[in-house]
Amino acid sequence: MSVMQSQVEPRLAERAYQELLEALGEEKVTRNRTILFSYSGTALPLPKTMPDIVVSPRSVEDVQVTLKIANRLVVPVTPIASGTLEPSVIPRAGGIVLDTYAMNAIREINADAAYAVIEPGVSVGKLSRALAPYNFRTCLGSFPPGNSALLNYTLRGHGTHRSSGIDSEILGLEVVLPDGTLVETGSKAFSSRFPSATWHSPWGPLPDLRAIFLNACGTYGVITGGAVRVYDRNEVQTAPLFAFDSYGDAVRFMVRVSRANLVEHVVTWHWGLVTTVNVLAAGEMEGSEDFSLLFTMEPWQKPEDRPYNVAIPMYTGYAEDVEVHRKLLEKVAAENGGRPFEDEARERFPGAWHYWNSYAVEHQPCTAFMRGFAVGFGFMQILYAEPSKVVELEDWGLKHVYNGGLTFGTTYYSHCLDQGRTVFLRITPFVDPVDTEEHARAVEVYKSYIAEGMARYGAVPVRYDGINNYVEWAGGFGKLMKLIKQAVDPNNILNPGLRIYEGGW
Amino acid sequence: MDMLMYTCPRCKTCTGTMHPGEETVESVCPAFERYRYFTYAGGGKCYTAQGLLEGALQPDADMAEVIYRCTLCKACSEQCAAHSAEPSEIARQVRRELVAAGFGPPEPARGLVQSVQRNDNPYGAPRRMRGRWARGLGLKDASKEKVKTLYFVGCTADLVPARNHFAANTVKLLQAAGEDFGVLGENEFCCGATVFNLGCAEVFEELARRNVEKLNSLEAERIVTSCAGCHSVLAHVYPEVARVEYRVISTPEYLEEMLREGRLKPGRELGLKVTYHDPCHLGRYGGIYDAPRRVLQALPGVELREMRRTREKSWCCGAGAGVKTSYPEFALWIGEQRVREALETGADVLVSACPFCEGNLSDTVAAMGADIGVMDLTDLVLESLE
Numbered sequence: 001m002s003v004m005q006s007q008v009e010p011r012l013a014e015r016a017y018q019e020l021l022e023a024l025g026e027e028k029v030t031r032n033r034t035i036l037f038s039y040s041g042t043a044l045p046l047p048k049t050m051p052d053i054v055v056s057p058r059s060v061e062d063v064q065v066t067l068k069i070a071n072r073l074v075v076p077v078t079p080i081a082s083g084t085l086e087p088s089v090i091p092r093a094g095g096i097v098l099d100t101y102a103m104n105a106i107r108e109i110n111a112d113a114a115y116a117v118i119e120p121g122v123s124v125g126k127l128s129r130a131l132a133p134y135n136f137r138t139c140l141g142s143f144p145p146g147n148s149a150l151l152n153y154t155l156r157g158h159g160t161h162r163s164s165g166i167d168s169e170i171l172g173l174e175v176v177l178p179d180g181t182l183v184e185t186g187s188k189a190f191s192s193r194f195p196s197a198t199w200h201s202p203w204g205p206l207p208d209l210r211a212i213f214l215n216a217c218g219t220y221g222v223i224t225g226g227a228v229r230v231y232d233r234n235e236v237q238t239a240p241l242f243a244f245d246s247y248g249d250a251v252r253f254m255v256r257v258s259r260a261n262l263v264e265h266v267v268t269w270h271w272g273l274v275t276t277v278n279v280l281a282a283g284e285m286e287g288s289e290d291f292s293l294l295f296t297m298e299p300w301q302k303p304e305d306r307p308y309n310v311a312i313p314m315y316t317g318y319a320e321d322v323e324v325h326r327k328l329l330e331k332v333a334a335e336n337g338g339r340p341f342e343d344e345a346r347e348r349f350p351g352a353w354h355y356w357n358s359y360a361v362e363h364q365p366c367t368a369f370m371r372g373f374a375v376g377f378g379f380m381q382i383l384y385a386e387p388s389k390v391v392e393l394e395d396w397g398l399k400h401v402y403n404g405g406l407t408f409g410t411t412y413y414s415h416c417l418d419q420g421r422t423v424f425l426r427i428t429p430f431v432d433p434v435d436t437e438e439h440a441r442a443v444e445v446y447k448s449y450i451a452e453g454m455a456r457y458g459a460v461p462v463r464y465d466g467i468n469n470y471v472e473w474a475g476g477f478g479k480l481m482k483l484i485k486q487a488v489d490p491n492n493i494l495n496p497g498l499r500i501y502e503g504g505w
Numbered sequence: 506m507d508m509l510m511y512t513c514p515r516c517k518t519c520t521g522t523m524h525p526g527e528e529t530v531e532s533v534c535p536a537f538e539r540y541r542y543f544t545y546a547g548g549g550k551c552y553t554a555q556g557l558l559e560g561a562l563q564p565d566a567d568m569a570e571v572i573y574r575c576t577l578c579k580a581c582s583e584q585c586a587a588h589s590a591e592p593s594e595i596a597r598q599v600r601r602e603l604v605a606a607g608f609g610p611p612e613p614a615r616g617l618v619q620s621v622q623r624n625d626n627p628y629g630a631p632r633r634m635r636g637r638w639a640r641g642l643g644l645k646d647a648s649k650e651k652v653k654t655l656y657f658v659g660c661t662a663d664l665v666p667a668r669n670h671f672a673a674n675t676v677k678l679l680q681a682a683g684e685d686f687g688v689l690g691e692n693e694f695c696c697g698a699t700v701f702n703l704g705c706a707e708v709f710e711e712l713a714r715r716n717v718e719k720l721n722s723l724e725a726e727r728i729v730t731s732c733a734g735c736h737s738v739l740a741h742v743y744p745e746v747a748r749v750e751y752r753v754i755s756t757p758e759y760l761e762e763m764l765r766e767g768r769l770k771p772g773r774e775l776g777l778k779v780t781y782h783d784p785c786h787l788g789r790y791g792g793i794y795d796a797p798r799r800v801l802q803a804l805p806g807v808e809l810r811e812m813r814r815t816r817e818k819s820w821c822c823g824a825g826a827g828v829k830t831s832y833p834e835f836a837l838w839i840g841e842q843r844v845r846e847a848l849e850t851g852a853d854v855l856v857s858a859c860p861f862c863e864g865n866l867s868d869t870v871a872a873m874g875a876d877i878g879v880m881d882l883t884d885l886v887l888e889s890l891e
Contacts, residue, residue: 003561030542034568037561038544038552043514048561056541082517101517102541125521146518433511 002436003040004049006094008075013052016075016096020055023065028056039080039097041090045431045439049497051078051091056102060224063098064180067222067493070096071178074491079218081120081148086155087465088217092497098222101148106130107225113200115171115227124149124365127228136230137363139169145365150226154214155463169229172199173213175221178489183221185210199227212484217464219495220488231363234316239360240326242333243307243341244268247414248391250309253336255387255420262328263313265415267360271306272299272411274352281351294430299410300398306348310341314360380428381450385459390414390423393457397427397449404445406431406438424462443467466498511555519547519581519592533580533814535821535839544571547581547592554595557602564606572599573611574835576828577702578821579789600704610703611831618705621712625694626660636690638669642676647687647723654679654686655725655751657739659732660695661860667867668860671731674883675756679729681890682768686729694719698734698786701742702826710746713738717747727752729759731883733786733859734825741790755787757797757858760886764803771889774806779885780852781809782843782866783819784859797858797882804889810850812843820846822857824865840869847877854878856885 006013020029030036031053041048052075057063070077076095091097104121111134118127125145127138138149153169172186184191186208187201202210212220244250250268257263269277272294279291293303302308311333315325330340346353358366380401385393394412402410406429415424427449431442450468453459461470471478485492485501492501513519520534532538536545543549553572556562581592603609610618617627624632636658647655656679662671679686697712720728720739728751730736740753754762763769779801787793794816801809814820823829823839844866847855855870855877857863867879 003559027540032544032567032570033565034553034556034562034571035542035544037556038542038549040561043511054542082515099541099543101543123517123521125518144514144516144518146516146520 002047003037004047004092006050006052006091008052008094012073012075013095016069016073017053019069019073020053020066020096023069024055024057024062028058028062030054030056039091039099042086044087045433045436045442046087046090049090049092049094051097052094054097054099056099058102060174060176060182063100063103063176063222063224064182066096066098067176067178068180070493071180071491074493076496077178077218077222077493078495078497079222081151082123082146086217086463087467088463088495088498090466090497092466095493098218100151100222100224103224109134109136109230110198110200110227111136113198114230114232115199116230117199117225117227118150119225120148120150120223122149123147124152128364131230134230135233137233138228138230140359140363140365147365150228151223153228154216154223154226168202170210170214171202171227171229173210173223174225175213175223177221178491178493182224183209185213188227215463217495217498219464219498219500220485221494232316233363234318236319236322237314237316237361237363238322238326239312239314239356240329241341241345241356242311242313242329242338243344244309244311244333244336244338245302245307246337247309247394249337250311251387251391251414251416251423253311253333253338254313254414254416254423256332256336257313257329258416258419260328260332262325262332263315266311266313267413267415268309268311269352270299270412270414271303271308271310273413274306274310274349276411277355278349278351281354294411299402300395307341310345310352311338312356312360380426380446381461381465382424382426382463383450383453383457383459384417384422384424384462385453385457387420387423389457389459390425393425393453393459394427396456397425397453400449400452401427401429401445404429405441406445425459464498469499471500511551513548513551513585513592515543515548517543517546517548519585521584533578533584533818533820535576535578535823535835535842536574538842539835539838540574545574547585547596550575550581550592550596550599554599557599564603564608566608568599569603569608569611572596572603573609573614573827573831575826576785576821576823576839577826578785580785580818580821583789583817597702597704600702601706602704604704604706610705610827614703614827614830617699617827617830618703618708621695621697621700622708626664627695627699628660628664630664632691635663635693636688638663638672639676639688639690644676644690645687646690646692647725648689648692648719650687651724652685652687653726654684655720655723655728656686656688657696657728657730657735657753658688658693659730659735659860661864662731663693665860665864668864671860671863671881671883674881674887675729675731677887678760678763678769678883682763687725689719692719696732696735696738698732698738699827701738702734713743713746717743717749721748721750723751725751727754729754729756731756731860733784733791734861737786737790755791755793755796755858757787757793757800757882760800760882761796761803764800769886769890771804771886773889775804775885775889776806777854777885778808778810778850778852779854779856779880780812780847780850781815782812782822782847782855782857782862783816784857784862785819785821785825787858788819789817797856800882800886801856804885807885807889810852812846812850814846822859822862822865823869824861829861829865836865837869837872840865841873844869844873844875844877848875852877854880854885856880856882858882 076093078091079098080089100120103119108117191197412427579593701709823836829836
């Protein structure tokens with residue numbers, strides 16, 4: 001794996017280091033080369049870049065001090081927390097990596113208004129535990145317990161599991177701008193004038209600028225805290241499973257049950273993912289006949305002994321209500337060619353069932369699929385598309401990715417969002433982590449998948465990746481982004497590797 | 506091992522216990538908790554190894570500074586969400602690279618290695634000092650006569666006066682149980698745990714082969730160890746170096762067996778609230794969690810109060826893998842977190858089953874001026890015997 005050198009002039013890096021050291025102390029600032037290397041990339045097989053300095057702030061003031069120094073000296077800053085699989089956190093220009101994971105206070109759990117105010121280092125596991133005495137739970141993405149709750153919610157595609165997948169787990173954010181200005185959004189924006197202001201509403205009389213910082217990977221400011229929605233643990237939490245023999249049937253089922261308000265959220269898994277997670281959870285990858293299906297079968301073919309898709313509708317409520325919902329789900333499934341699969345899944349796919357139970361029923365972070373990470377899981381971009389288009393995208397996309405010359409199998413999962421106005425599809429191959437030629441092939445497959453997915457199916461990628469320049473593709477919207485960036489971060493010090501704005505860095 | 510280095514998704518689950526259905530505790534990784542950079546976490550060690558493997562990093566003083574602040578407590582391996590990464594073992598291998606390149610072990614720990622090479626113990630004690638604690642006790646010399654059970658005393662219980670009570674207690678308990686046992690005295694060599702964990706592979710392997718040859722030749726049915734580190738290498742590491750023909754059990758396992766068989770009969774009411782600290786090398790390395798607890802529960806008038814972090818989630822005492830010698834303030838910091846947790850339970854006594862743990866926890870209690878006793882399991886069993 002290649003490791004690029006920082007683009008920051010050594011004398012400038014030295015000056016920044018000395019100033020940061022003086023301002024923050026040696027415990028929070030380092031240029032130990034071994035430490036720098038561990039912040040040079042992610043678990044994905046993408047080229048790394050060595051930063052010059054890593055800073056571990058413990059407070060909002062530490063972040064302000066760091067940004068003021070970096071801004072004055074014009075040194076790049078890449079902010080990160082945990083769960084750093086995303087390409088967006090590679091410090092492509094070098095400079096400072098600002099690791100906010102040590103800022104890990106749960107500042108408030110507001111039982112009255114059902115939100116928690118947390119810092120970026122608060123993990124999903126820590127938040128889940130703190131919420132338990134209040135009979136609250138988090139909104140879970142499919143991330144493991146050590147990940148930063150706040151920063152995963154700011155990534156598009158995560159936090160889609162309530163309100164039929166409307167992507168809005170963040171009520172408000174506390175952000176430091178490059179000049180050190182502290183910004184609070186929504187109802188909290190008025191706290192400097194009205195100290196009684198709290199985080200209860202994301203909206204106010206002014207535009208919803210919260211969105212600038214969501215899915216922005218620290219390009220407009222460094223998130224130092226925020227309020228996230230938390231949810232009651234209702235009397236019954238349920239996720240009955242349904243089997244479908246085509247993705248199209250599964251999508252139609254997901255859209256119908258979402259629009260009929262029968263679910264809080266629904267997701268469907270391709271047979272390859274069911275098989276993979278089942279094997280990973282049991283820890284029996286070696287010699288597993290089931291696992292070998294991923295290498296011997298084309299992913300668009302359906303193995304005889306298992307459904308093509310398993311849909312997981314999630315619902316919580318009073319027992320009587322849940323019972324009625326279950327019957328209605330069975331009815332809608334039958335209308336769309338599906339059948340109940342729960343008993344069969346528990347018996348035949350206990351590992352996958354364990355995962356579904358943790359994630360969709362108990363709403364607890366689960367680690368069952370983690371071994372899939374770092375062998376390519378997540379390497380392919382999430383695309384959103386309209387329901388009928390996403391069905392076509394799945395058919396084309398599986399073949400395109402599978403035929404891209406990558407070693408391992410290809411599979412996917414798919415969330416129904418916003419009552420089926422758009423559907424999330426993440427097709428992903430597994431890439432050999434040590435084969436650099438395969439990495440290059442994977443990047444080419446990635447690029448063509450995104451470009452053709454957008455051109456053919458009106459699909460849209462949902463995260464920055466630093467590989468494609470989405471800002472340039474976005475016309476007037478991209479121009480507006482640049483103008484805002486230029487105003488907020490004229491020196492382009494914040495995550496300049498993502499190339500929102502070509503000035504400064 | 507190469508592939509294991511690449512299985513880390515950087516989720517940091519290795520730093521805390523946050524698995525579904527289990528009580529979440531925030532941190533189990535002393536080095537990450539203290540220094541806060543990902544590099545100190547289990548996952549970070551995987552990345553360091555990747556850097557070495559790919560040639561992006563070379564062994565140097567920076568790497569030594571990070572890697573040797575790990576106590577190799579194995580909590581990260583236990584917690585790893587990927588369930589396949591073995592950061593502790595990866596860290597040990599990185600240490601070997603550092604040693605080979607002349608950057609390890611840290612200067613203060615080099616004396617330990619030299620002493621093991623010169624004196625067969627890490628404490629700088631001449632060989633003739635071995636077994637002094639046993640003089641006049643009339644113990645059988647296992648190297649001269651066949652015994653059913655060999656008591657492998659270990660360097661710490663043998664040569665550190667403040668820890669001699671481990672050996673004295675164990676002998677009294679073996680005698681009370683009517684055990685046919687012996688010791689090796691001056692013929693006992695260091696088990697090599699210290700040099701193994703410091704990454705001195707060549708020194709360790711030579712020592713391991715010599716010890717295995719010796720232990721195989723004794724024809725003892727089993728070996729009882731006082732020290733968790735000795736137990737760990739005799740039971741789990743030596744078999745990777747040479748074919749072993751002996752069976753090892755730890756003191757807690759031995760005591761549990763004797764109590765179960767009625768060969769030890771505790772009767773005296775102790776009237777103590779105790780909490781048990783799992784030594785990493787018995788617990789996470791050996792899976793020995795229940796035996797010491799069963800022993801404590803068998804003692805009249807002893808109430809066991811568990812700390813928040815126990816068993817697989819136990820917080821390290823802070824002494825292991827050269828940290829006590831190389832970074833004594835850090836060792837005390839780790840110990841302080843543990844002692845505070847013990848105090849939270851309201852226990853009168855913090856009990857462990859490892860002379861190394863007892864040493865650092867005792868030093869910590871003294872430094873803190875904390876109102877809690879530190880004792881070994883054998884102390885309590887002996888006190889309770891009628």
